[in-house]
Amino acid sequence: MSATISFSAQLINLFAALILLLAFAMLAQRRVMQLINLFAYQGLALCLSTLVVAVSTGQTHLYWSAGLTLLLKALLLPWILHRLVRRLQVKWDVESLINIPTTMLVGIGLVIVAFNVAHPISELSSTITRGTLAIALAVVMLAFLMMITRTKAIPQVVGFLAMENGLFLAATSATYGMPMVVELGIALDVLVGAIILGVFFFQIREQFDSLDIRHMERLKDN
Amino acid sequence: MISISGLIGQIFAIALALLLAPVLSGWVGQCRAWFQNRTAPPLLQPYYMLHKLFHKDVVLAHGASSLFRSAPFVVFGCMVLACAIIPALSTDLPLAPAADALALVGVFGLARVFISLAAMDVGTSFGTLGGRREMLVGFLAEPALLMVIFTLAMIAQSTSVTTIVETLAHREFLVFPSLAFAGIAFTMVSLAENARVPVDNPATHLELTMIHEAMILEYSGRHLALIEWAASLKLYAYSCLGLALFFPWGIAEGERFSGLLLAIPMLVLKLAIGGFLLAGIETINAKLRIFRAPEFLGTAFMLAVLGLLVRLMLEGSA
Amino acid sequence: MSTLLPIDILLIAACAWLAIGLAGLVAPGNTRFIAKTLFPLGALVGMLVGLVALGFLGESPETAVLVVGLPDLPFHLRLDNLTAVFAMLLGFTSVGISIYAAGYFRQGQGSAPGVLGLEYHVFLASMLLVLLADDAYAFMVAWESMALSSFLLVTTDHRHEEIRRAGFLYLLIAHVGAIAILLSFGVMTSGSGDYTFAGMRAQHLSPFWASAAYLLALVGFGAKAGLVPIHVWLPEAHPAAPSPVSAMMSGVMLKTAIYGLLRVSFDLLGSDLWWWGVVALAVGLVTALFGVLYSTVQNDMKRLLAYSSIENIGLIVVGIGLTLIFHAYRMEALAALAMTAVLYHCLAHAGFKSLLFLCTGSVLHATKERSLGKLGGLIHRMPWVAWLALAGVIASAGLPPLSGFVSEWLLLQSFLFSPGLPHPWLNMVVPVAAALVALVAALAGFAMVKFFGIIFLGQMREPALKDAHDAGTWEKVGLSWLALLTLLLGILPSTVISRIDAATHQLLGVGLADKLNEQGWWMLAPISPERASYEPLIFLVTIAATLLLGRWLVRRLYHGRVRRTAAWDCGYWFQGPRAQDTAEGFSQPIRRIFDVMFRLEMHLPTARDSKPYYSVKVEDHFWYWLYLPLARLVSAVSGLVTAVQGGRIAVYLLYSFLTLLGLLLVARP
Amino acid sequence: MDFFVLMLAIPLVSGALLTVFGERAWAPNLNIIASLGTFLAAAGLTAEIVANGPRFAFGEQFFIDSLNVFFVALTAFVGLTTSIFSGPYMKNEAAHGRLTIPRLRLYKSMYQLFMFTMLMALTTNNLGILWVAMEAATLTTVLLVSLYRTSASLEAAWKYFILCGVGIAQALFGTILLYFAAERVLGETGNALLWTHLVEVKGELEPTVMALSFIFLLVGYGTKVGLAPLHNWLPDAHAEGPTPVSAVLSGLLLNVALYAILRCKVLADGAIHGDYAGNLMMGFGLATLLMAAFFLSRQKDVKRMFAYSSIEHMGLITFAFGMGGAVANFAGLLHMTMHSLTKSAIFFAVGHATQKTGTQLMENIRGLIRINPLIGWGLMLGTLAILGMPPFGVFASEFMILTHAMKHHPWATPVLLTALGVAFAAIFGKVQPMVFGETEAKRLPHAPAITPVFLHLGIVLMLGVYIPPYLTRWFHEAARMLG
Secondary structure (H helix, E strand, O other), rough: OHHHHHHHHHHHHHHHHHHHHHHHHHOOOEEEEHHHHHHHHHHHHHHHHHHHHHHHHHHHHHHHHHHHHHHHHHHHHHHHHHHHHHHHHHOEEEEEEOOOOHHHHHHHHHHHHHHHHHHHHHHHHOOOOOOOOHHHHHHHHHHHHHHHOOEEHHHHHHHHHHHHHHHHHHHHHHHHHOOOHHHHHHHHHHHHHHHHHHHHHHHHHHOOOOOOOHOOOOOOOO | OOOOOHHHHHHHHHHHHHHHHHHHHHHHHHHHHHHHOOOOOOHHHHHHHHHHHHHEEEEEEEOOOOHHHHHHHHHHHHHHHHHOOOOOOOOOOHHHHHHHHHHHHHHHHHHHHHHHHHHHHHHHHHHHHHHHHHHHHHHHHHHHHHHHHHHHHHHOOOOOHHHHHHHHHHHHOOOOOHHHHHHHHHHHHHOOOOOOOOOOOOOOOHHHHHOOOHHOOOOOOOHHHHHHHHHHHHHHHHHHHHHHHHHHOOOEEEOOOOHHHHHHHHHHHHHHHHHHHHHHHHHHHOOHHHHHHHHHHHHHHHHHHHHHHHHHHHOOOO | OOOOHHHHHHHHHHHHHHHHHHHHHHOOOHHHHHHHHHHHHHHHHHHHHHHHHHHOOOOOOOOEEEEEOEEEEEEEEEEHHHHHHHHHHHHHHHHHHHHHHHHHHOOOOOOHHHHHHHHHHHHHHHHHHHHHHHHHHHHHHHHHHHHHHHHHHOOOOOOOHHHHHHHHHHHHEEEHHHHHHHHHHHHHHHHOOOEEEEHHHHHOOOHHHHHHHHHHHHHHHHHHHOOOOOOOOOHHHHHHHHHHHHHHHHHHHHHHHHHHHHHHHHOOOOOOOOOHHHHHHHHHHOOOOOOOOHOOOEEHHHHHHHHHHHHHHHHHHHHHHHHHHHHHOHHHHHHHHHHHHHHHHHHHHHHHHHHHHHHHHHHHHHHOOOOOOOOOOOHHOOHHHHHHHHHHHHHHHOOOOOHHHHHHHHHHHHHHHHHHHOOOHHHHHHHHHHHHHHHHHHHHHHHHHHHHHHHHOOOOHHHHHHOOOOOOOHHHHHHHHHHHHHHHHHHOOOHHHHHHHHHHHHHHHHOOOOHHHHHOOEEOOOOOOOOOOOHHHHHHHHHHHHHHHHHHHHHHHHOOOOEOOOOOOOOOOOOOOOHOOOOHHOHHHHHHHHHHOOOOEEOOOOOOOOOOOOOEEEEOOOHHHHHHHHHHHHHHHHHHHHOOOOOOOHHHHHHHHHHHHHHHOOOOO | OOHHHHHHHHHHHHHHHHHOOOOOOOHHHHHHHHHHHHHHHHHHHHHHHHHHHEEEEEEOOOOOOOHHHHHHHHHHHHHHHHHHHHHHHHHHHHHHOOOOOHHHHHHHHHHOOOOOOOOHHHHHHHHHHHHHHHHHHHHHHHHHHHHOOOHHHHHHHHHHHHHHHHHHHHHHHHHHHHHHHHHHOOOOOOOOOOOOHHHHHHHHHHHHHHHHHHHHHHHHHHHHHHOOOOHHHHHEEEHOOOOHHHHHHHHHHHHHHHHHHHHHHHHHHHHOOOOOOHHHHHHHHHHHHHHHHHHHHOEEEEEHHHHHHHHHHHHHHHHHHHHHHHHHHHHHHHHHHHHHHHHHHHHHHHHHHHHOOOOEEEHHHOOOOHHHHHHHHHHHHHHHHOOOOOOOOOHHHHHHHHHHHHHHHHHHHHHHHHHHHHHHHHHHHHHHHHHHHOOOOOOOOOOOOHHHHHHHHHHHHHHHHHHHHHHHHHHHHHHHHHO
8 A cells, every 4th residue: 555545645634534524513503604604614624625536546537526516515606695695585594393402413423334334344445544433434424414413504504515425425535436427417416406395495494484383293193 | 003092181281271271360469469468369260360351352452562462372372282292190291392492491481582572562651661571581481491401401311301201200219419409490490480579469560560560561362462461371381381391200101191190280289389389489589670580580590500510529420 | 937836826816806707897887887787707716716725724824915015014824724724715795796787887976987896806806815925914905905995895885874874884894904903913023023923923922922913913803893882884895885795795705804803813823812802702793692682673674684794704703713723722623623613704704694695685776765664475476595595594694504504503513612621710601602503593583584684584574575686696696506505505514524624724723524534425423423514415405305296295195275365354354464563573572571682762652642653763872982983083082182272472482482392391311 | 328327418518508409499398308218327337236236436436336337326206207297397487487498407416416416426436426426416496496486485595505515424424434544544545435456355444433433423414415404405315496496306306415425334344344334223213213203293384394205204214224134225225116106296296286276274275186187196005105005115125124124123113113103194184175175276287297297106106016036136236235
């Protein structure tokens, strides 16, 4: 194992850790604008990690992936979200169902679970980035946790998108990226989804006068 | 396959039943009168009454239907059939295979249903009351009677009355405890079925207590005559059945006239004793309230079942 | 083309019924066409079915395989003697009912006549297919079609809430029962994957699985037959249905359940354990006693009959239990006796119960009244119906010389020999069961006297009854046909038994026919004349002769004068219709004696009541013991379950999350 | 031209056309014609596959074998009948003022795109594209569910979007893991997500990874199938969307999602020895079945109730596939077909019934049979069919499932019995008074579309007593493929 590879592996691990850290930061963030910014940083970190993988493995399509990530996750989506927040005049505070420290504790538990679950797979991995699979899983789970705990629509969507980041990290780190067709498709879906969501926000606002999803609890059976 | 002697015996048995039945009723009435220190009516009093009733016009209620008019005949027919198949004198009865002991119970049941329906026909309060009570007595008495018959049938391995009687008459003199139970149950059922004290009182006309009389309140003339006759036939049939089952001695077997001739006095003697005892029972017992009647009959039913159990447990494969 | 085998004819008959039903859709509103053309045609087909089945009895089985069905399991059909007996029952009973229905159905508020005709004929065809089916799938399809079509018939007059409720309860229990039957078939198939009955016969199940199959079948078929405690639909559905439908359900459909039980327990299940019989015996006894007691206290004439059907089914199942016990101990002759009682009672009950239900139909048409408390004295206005009903009543009460007595007699006879059983306590307990059977029979008499006496006898309890009219010609013909069947079954038992004996023979390997043929056709002596015998014809002739002779003699010797006058009032001046015993009053002794068996709600007036009234309501214990708790349980569980759907998206996400987490942590391979 | 290309192209192109021209008067007809075209192309494709066996398209990216061609035919067929149904239905909705012309345009174009995504999901050979198509199907249907723009429909659509989005993200993680496992065997040739390649090497895939992957896939696509407790979006979306959408959601989308699971199960089974995947599916199936049954008894909204009924049936089907083996797979496939046809027929009938009475609350719908006997009977028969009453085909598959379960998993039968019994009581008890009884409802401005209802029920009835041999062969082959 040559030094460069080990160096790039270290870099990738660094970025992965950064992504995990950002995921935690998002979980803890109380301001919606900051949340979106954190999401953008996460996208950037993701892009960089992909780039490192691309450089170190020489997989050309990973450059494309990196570019796409940068464009979509770090620039376009945060921009859309920013605009939405301003247009919709969302209250800047983010309310959480459970208080932040508890959420963080649960988050740490989840990371342990994720590591535990991913451990046997990491053992198998021959790629340079085998540890990142566990981190990707942890990021997915943290994003999941965020979606559960947030009561407003926009943070929930940010959580959703963060989950996509986690998935993307898994895809690049564990497997050097999915086939290009698939990645394009995924990117398209995410984009369309985000746009539809944007349209949705306006409709929800119109109907409920708020983006607080706690208003949307009328359809139930009990 | 029906022998001449059998045929004659059969006709003779029916004729005897028809003749003897009212006398038996008269005899019981006489005995009762004696027991109660009354002047007894003549022995043939029932005959006089039948004759009188046959002569009278039938007075029908406006609401009476054809069922009301046919019921006396049906009941009478049932009783004649019952008498025809009970081996009072002889076990050589060509009609006997027509109905075994179970069918005999059925015959009584048929008669009971008809008389109850007839009682309900006119639509008076007492009629329906009587019909209901009769059915009440019936549904309790009938299973008890069936159980008695079951016990006996298990001893004889047959439900044919004649076979039972033959078996019982011929057995070694063994004490069958089950027979005792069955006998008591049978007596109780007979009392109830024949509208006797303590379940009913044939002599009463106090409306709220009567059963049989309440049912036939609307009957008159020949219809009443037939019903009264049928009632005495029923008493006769039960008596003969009881005597045949529990005291089967002296009943003629085979196709000999001599046996038949000997059987008649035996029967008359046994009936006389039976009638006397019946009158005694009726005298020393008080009539039960109608709602005690189920208890009485329930006891009979239990005794009969007990008899069956005793039979099964103690006498095993005897 | 080869000759037409009986099975082909039966199949064609089933198709003909379907075709007749579909023909009704051409003009669904045309009552005349449907009632006067299609129903009589259906009756003709029924006659054909009956005759073919009758002619087939004694032949060796025939099979057929149709093209339709599941891919690897086309419909297998088989005509054997057991099938033939029940097909005969179906055919002959349906003749009477169809003819009656031709006169009965008229333009009403309920389903269109065409739809009704379709449902009715599908019902008939599916019953025939149930009998013919020779594989699990065909059987289940026919079975559920039968349930479905009869459900639709029950809810013909669907505007009434209680009728819909009755139909719902019926279909629900039928469906649950059907699933039980299906599972029973599943067990019987065991590992083979062969769902034909032939495949099931070839299986050798362990006692455990065989018992499971048997019990499932008992539950499944019991639900259809009305065994306690899954009987509750029966007294609801029968009164709700139009009378011909009640007649068909009670007379024929319940028998298909008996058929199924016989098919499973004797034919398909190879092994037999004595306790199966004990279970059937016990369930049957409870059912019979329960049915008859409730039948005596009913105030609705059709409910009364419905409970009486429960009682009869109970007796039939008692017979099946007895047969199973004898069969398990290889006492085949006695088993044959009990089996004959079972089959005979099926036939007898089909005849007299459909007769009685049809009579209630006529009464209902004439008076618009089902409640016994508002009927009475109809014998004057409807003599035909009354006298024909009397035949049914006598048969139903189990009295000689009609059909009900024969089967009861056979059943009691078979009880009489149960002490021969080798099992130490069985031989004692079983004969005592006969005591209960006797009690049931006697109580049936009580119920039937109440039924007939209150409806047809006495004074009319409502003035409107004066306008009642007798049944029409079609109805009379239908009723008379069934009464004739009842009579024939009553007086020709030996002839009938020697025909249906083929089925007994098929199931048990022995029959009664040889014994019977030794004696004359008029005598029924299943073992030997010395042991037991019954000659209903002679019986009937004797009574009839005495009757006629007596009448002739009385008129000859005395006179036949009659005077009419008012009934004697016993000194009470008011003797109007209200003074008669009511239906409640009639059954008061039963309520009093057996009060533990009922759930009574009584209101008795006191002396100080300004508006005194009396009411008594009899309810089924099982509602409170079984069904309501069950309903509450389901409701409670669904309350808990629906709490899952709380409307909060965060919680939903949490479910997904926890599921994922749980699987990741727990369900690792 | 190639049937396959046509089949995908027609909905895509017509979807695009309808987006532009959807407000023209002929647009509804175009919708129907396009659906018909799709159906014909699918029929042609089916015939081709039946005659010539499996084939590829666009290189190896698309693959049509007997398993998915059966779903393709079913999807195209139900798509056609639903488009026929939606003509009069939507006219009535517009007449009631519930929808405007632009919304109708959106409806039609999204409907076609939805068909496109489903057909793509069914025919793709690439598990990645499968995922993409599933996600796209979610997106199109989100717009369809929120078509009325009422607060309830928005809420439903939001929940649908979030829950399914999250769910499907799990599926993507599963797909990544699958790719991860496959890459180790197949190398970086780009074939590692192609099912046909995967299935050849399924025995060599790493069991641990495959197990994890299957968990994620099951949870992911299972959300879309409506497996409890991931089902929560389903009743809301069904109840609040337009009825034709409920019909296709229930009848098609759930099938497609289940199809995705099945494809993955084949791989998981090959990799993991033992019944790991099957057991998971059986567990999910039973839990879903039982839970849905108890949900059913508390429903007030008719469409919601039938949505739960769909969940219940999906549970049963999942259970059947979980049991595995030729018979159970066969039964599962048959049940999917029957359920699709029956449930969409029910939704058609329910749609018109709710239009007539102006409410979805069951207690306010009464006596349908008296206002319109055909709708009444349609609903009644459909309900009976879905409840598994013979001679309808649902019973045929339930028969096989139950008997098979009794044979191999007798412990499950009490659960099945309870669930089916409770479901029967719940559904039938509510439908019966809706169909029968008295009513005050009025006539509709546009004649209802009855044909699709009875067409579906007729097919279901026929399949209950007679399954044509070629269909049988086809099912058998598909069942064998599932192992």
